[in-house]
Amino acid sequence: MKQARTGKAEAADRLLIRCRRLGHEVTFHYCRTQEGATVCPLIRDCWWQRLDIDACLARIVDADRLAQLQAGGGRPDRIGIMARIVEEHSRKDEGGAKGNREGE
Amino acid sequence: MQDLKVVLRDDEMPRQWYNIQADMPTPLSPPLNPATGEPIDPEALGAVFPMNLVEQEMAQDRWIDIPEEVLQKLLIWRPSPLQRARGLEQALGTPARIFYKNEGVSPAGSHKPNSAIAQAYYNKQFGIKRLTTETGAGQWGSALSFATQQFGLELKVYMVRVSFEQKPFRKLMMQTWGAQCVPSPTLDTEVGRRVLAEFPDTPGSLGIAISEAIEDAVSSPDTRYSLGSVLNFVCLHQTVIGLEAQKQMEKLNLYPDVVVGCVGGGSNFAGLSFPYVRDRIHGRNVRILAAEPTACPTLTRGPYAYDFGDLAKTTPLLPMHTLGHDFVPAPLHAGGLRYHGMAPLVSRLVKDELIEATAVNQLDSYAAGMLWARTEGFIPAPETTHAIAAAIEEAKKAREEGRERVILLGWSGHGLMDLKGYEAYLKGELTNYEYPQEMIEKSLHALDGYPKL
Numbered sequence: 001m002k003q004a005r006t007g008k009a010e011a012a013d014r015l016l017i018r019c020r021r022l023g024h025e026v027t028f029h030y031c032r033t034q035e036g037a038t039v040c041p042l043i044r045d046c047w048w049q050r051l052d053i054d055a056c057l058a059r060i061v062d063a064d065r066l067a068q069l070q071a072g073g074g075r076p077d078r079i080g081i082m083a084r085i086v087e088e089h090s091r092k093d094e095g096g097a098k099g100n101r102e103g104e
Numbered sequence: 105m106q107d108l109k110v111v112l113r114d115d116e117m118p119r120q121w122y123n124i125q126a127d128m129p130t131p132l133s134p135p136l137n138p139a140t141g142e143p144i145d146p147e148a149l150g151a152v153f154p155m156n157l158v159e160q161e162m163a164q165d166r167w168i169d170i171p172e173e174v175l176q177k178l179l180i181w182r183p184s185p186l187q188r189a190r191g192l193e194q195a196l197g198t199p200a201r202i203f204y205k206n207e208g209v210s211p212a213g214s215h216k217p218n219s220a221i222a223q224a225y226y227n228k229q230f231g232i233k234r235l236t237t238e239t240g241a242g243q244w245g246s247a248l249s250f251a252t253q254q255f256g257l258e259l260k261v262y263m264v265r266v267s268f269e270q271k272p273f274r275k276l277m278m279q280t281w282g283a284q285c286v287p288s289p290t291l292d293t294e295v296g297r298r299v300l301a302e303f304p305d306t307p308g309s310l311g312i313a314i315s316e317a318i319e320d321a322v323s324s325p326d327t328r329y330s331l332g333s334v335l336n337f338v339c340l341h342q343t344v345i346g347l348e349a350q351k352q353m354e355k356l357n358l359y360p361d362v363v364v365g366c367v368g369g370g371s372n373f374a375g376l377s378f379p380y381v382r383d384r385i386h387g388r389n390v391r392i393l394a395a396e397p398t399a400c401p402t403l404t405r406g407p408y409a410y411d412f413g414d415l416a417k418t419t420p421l422l423p424m425h426t427l428g429h430d431f432v433p434a435p436l437h438a439g440g441l442r443y444h445g446m447a448p449l450v451s452r453l454v455k456d457e458l459i460e461a462t463a464v465n466q467l468d469s470y471a472a473g474m475l476w477a478r479t480e481g482f483i484p485a486p487e488t489t490h491a492i493a494a495a496i497e498e499a500k501k502a503r504e505e506g507r508e509r510v511i512l513l514g515w516s517g518h519g520l521m522d523l524k525g526y527e528a529y530l531k532g533e534l535t536n537y538e539y540p541q542e543m544i545e546k547s548l549h550a551l552d553g554y555p556k557l
Contacts (some may be wrong), residue, residue, distance in 0.1 A: 016533055018466060018486055018525060020368055021310045021399050022267050023241030025528055030266060034309040044402040049465075050535075071369045078334055079135045081314050083144050089322045 013057065017046055032060055044069055108190065111354040112183035116346040119170055121340045124378045126166035129386050130456055132336075132448055143212045151322050152329045154230035157223065160337040168340065177221045177254050181210045182344065186542060188354035189513070191479035192224040193499070200502035202495060203360070204515040205349045205376060208482060212277070213373045214517030215331050216247030219341035223330050224251040233326040234258040238288065238313035242274025243485075244332035244515070249283035262316045265308035273521055288313040295319055333369025334447050344377025349512060350379055358510050362391040362498055365514035366460075366491035367403060370447030376514035378449075381458050392459045393431075394450065395494035397469065403454050403461035453533040464493040470529040472496050473519065485517040486525045 013029035021042070028047065029041045039061060047053045049090075057066050111122075126134060134143035149158045160168065170178075188201040207215035227235060235257055239245030252259040261283050268275060268287035278285040289296035289310045293316040299306055306312075321329035332338060346363075353359060365373035365378045368435040377392045385392050396403055453459045472487035475496070478481070485494060495513045502509040519526065528534045 015535075016528055017399055018397065018534075019240070020397060020487075021240060021366075022264060023243055023487070024267060024270055024522070025534075026266065030307060034307070040309070042400055049398055076374055078314055078331065079144065080347055081311070082152050082329075083148065085315065085318045086148050086322060089151065089319075 014049065015050065017044070017050075039065075039069070041069065106190070107188075108337050109185045109187040109424075110355050111185050112348060112351060114179050114183070116351060117175065117178065117183050118290055118344055118351070119175070120133060120167040120347075121170055122343040122347060122379050122382065123163055123166055123168055123336075124343075124374075124381060124453075125164055125336065127382050128449075128452065128456075129385065129458075130452060132452055135448075149256040152195050152318060154227050154232055154328055156226045156230055157337050160226075160340065161335060168458050171225060174222050174225050174523070177225070177251075178218070178220050178344065181217075183267045183348045183352075184209050184345070186349055187477075187494045187515075190479060190483075192496075194292060195475060195479045196496065196499050196503065198499040198503040199501040199507065200509040201358075202499060202511045202513060203353070203358075204513040205345055205352075206482070206515050207345060207372070208485075208515060208518035210247075212243070212484065213520065214243050214247065214428055215342060215345060215375060215514075216244050216517075217251055218344055218375065219332060219338045219371065220244070220247040220251035220330075221254065222337075222341040224248070224255040224257055227330070228255045228326055230328075230516045231326070232257065232328050234260070234324065235328060235330045236260045236262070236317040236320045236324075236364060237332070238262045238264070238310065239274075239331045240300070240310055240313075240319040242267065242271050242278065242521070245283070245285065246274055246277040246281070247332065249278040249281035249285075253281045259283040260317075260320065261285045261314040262290065262320075264310055264313045265306070268308075270524070271521070272430050277415055277521075281426060283413075284353070288316050293319045312429065334373045336447075336449055337448050339374035339378065342371050344373035345372070345514070346377060346379035349376060353512070354390050359388075360512035361509045362393055363514075364393045364395060364491050364495045364498065366487045366489075366494075366516060367394045367396045367450060368487050370450035372516040373448055373488075374450055376512075377459065377484060380512075381453060384458055393494055393498070394454065394459055394461045395464055395490040396461065398463040403451070405461040453508055462494050462497075464490045466534055467529075469493045470526070470534060473526070474529075482515070483519045483523075483526070484515065485519040486522050488514075488516045488519070491516070 013027055015028045016025045017028070018024065019026045031043045031046065034040045037058065042052050043057070054070070057069060060071070146158050146162055162232065184284065185206050187204055187206055189204055191201065193202055210217045235248065235252055237245060237248050237259070239261050242263060245263060247262065249259055261278055263275060263285050265287040274458070275285050279367050286292070289299040289306060289312050291297055291300065295312060295315045318329050321327050360380070363377050365376045367373045373394055381392055394403055450459065454461050469489040472493035473484050473486065476484055476492050491514055495511050498511050535540055
């Protein structure tokens with residue numbers, strides 16, 4: 001199991017920012033440990049003004065992930081999520097799984 | 105006594121929404137499937153949304169009739185008042201006249217119900233019995249809870265766990281309106297179970313909540329998903345705001361020099377501004393200004409990178425320079441529109457220079473919110489404070505130039521459910537850049553030795 005780096009980065013972790021996606025204040029700790037152990041894909045966009053975020057990320061993620069974040073990879077995209085889930089669901093149905101929308 | 109607001113009669117409410125796609129100089133590219141790179145088949149979206157809304161998403165008609173049943177529900181709080189911010193004008197000593205469209209008067213306290221009501225109606229018409237959605241702080245979740253109750257639909261809201269714990273009153277609003285509100289991730293979906301198995305204490309994320317809501321919608325009978333921002337039909341439903349504002353300004357024989365709104369997902373801004381963008385496309389001299397936070401900008405990142413040196417004179421970037429950081433702003437996203445979280449229609453219009461974008465830092469925006477609350481009375485939502493800060497800048501410019509100017513401001517919602525943010529501001533816990541770098545470095549050293557993700 002991956003370990004969330006809840007660690008001892010108390011000083012930076014306590015910094016507050018308003019998350020424009022959630023609509024309320026969150027700590028830097030939340031941004032770097034979302035979903036258990038993954039950093040938010042928008043972490044560079046949100047913290048660039050206040051932290052040397054790349055130096056910070058270099059301590060948190062591996063070089064590949066840092067490069068991905070710097071390239072803007074993994075950004076949230078609702079339409080993309082929708083397309084992926086619909087596709088997965090269709091594949092399951094085609095694979096013989098019982099369709100469960102028969103009520104429509 | 106001086107008049108302070110313009111209120112339309114019920115029968116003066118607009119009967120059609122305005123679809124800006126009919127007038128855009130550059131047509132919008134279709135959304136692409138990230139896996140294939142091909143345009144997403146509208147039929148595929150039919151698994152997520154009812155087809156009547158999918159058709160609206162693709163519609164090119166300039167005007168789309170608002171169904172009678174929707175109008176009837178909108179009348180619960182609409183037409184919303186257009187008010188003059190005389191107290192703020194006096195405090196600023198500006199010759200500018202500032203008007204604001206008050207969307208905080210809706211049952212949920214924001215502009216969100218304008219689309220929630222329409223989406224609940226179209227789902228009901230299509231035979232859908234149950235909706236799912238996700239929410240962060242709960243603005244959209246509560247708006248949709250109110251709307252589904254109005255049309256007798258069931259609703260399940262996947263609320264990001266960290267928000268569920270921080271925003272108990274929004275959760276209670278949803279429950280009061282009859283919705284089921286659960287902290288995401290849940291054990292009710294495959295994606296939720298997978299995340300919880302690996303990270304039982306996860307605070308959740310919007311990405312997980314979206315995935316759970318969509319998975320539930322596509323795998324449950326008579327169920328669809330509902331979304332309160334980004335999509336074209338959401339922007340369409342919100343245009344009732346700007347269309348009302350135009351009628352109200354007309355009653356005053358005024359036309360705005362500048363229209364200012366805040367942009368999050370873009371729907372509130374689209375609602376106020378698109379009817380004015382139409383006027384601009386047809387030659388009218390009006391500026392349209394979108395205000396967003398400097399943190400996590402979606403529209404202004406490019407200008408920030410270009411103007412870094414200039415901005416350093418007046419913004420919190422200065423200390424970062426003087427400390428000698430080799431900080432380089434994140435790369436420009438000039439290769440295309442930035443779709444994450446922002447309505448493509450708004451992004452496109454910025455790219456076409458029909459809309460200007462400006463960024464406001466969090467201290468300036470809260471300071472503007474405080475000034476507003478102390479002069480106009482209403483406590484604005486933190487998002488709304490960005491628009492207020494931008495409007496104040498416009499009013500100050502008018503003062504400096506000694507010019508009368510008419511400013512129209514989108515007041516997208518009240519902040520009575522966001523007082524924690526105000527508390528953080530009042531306690532000095534919100535800052536722009538102040539953190540001493542050596543402390544951060546020191547604290548981050550604590551992470552050395554941990555495995556990299």
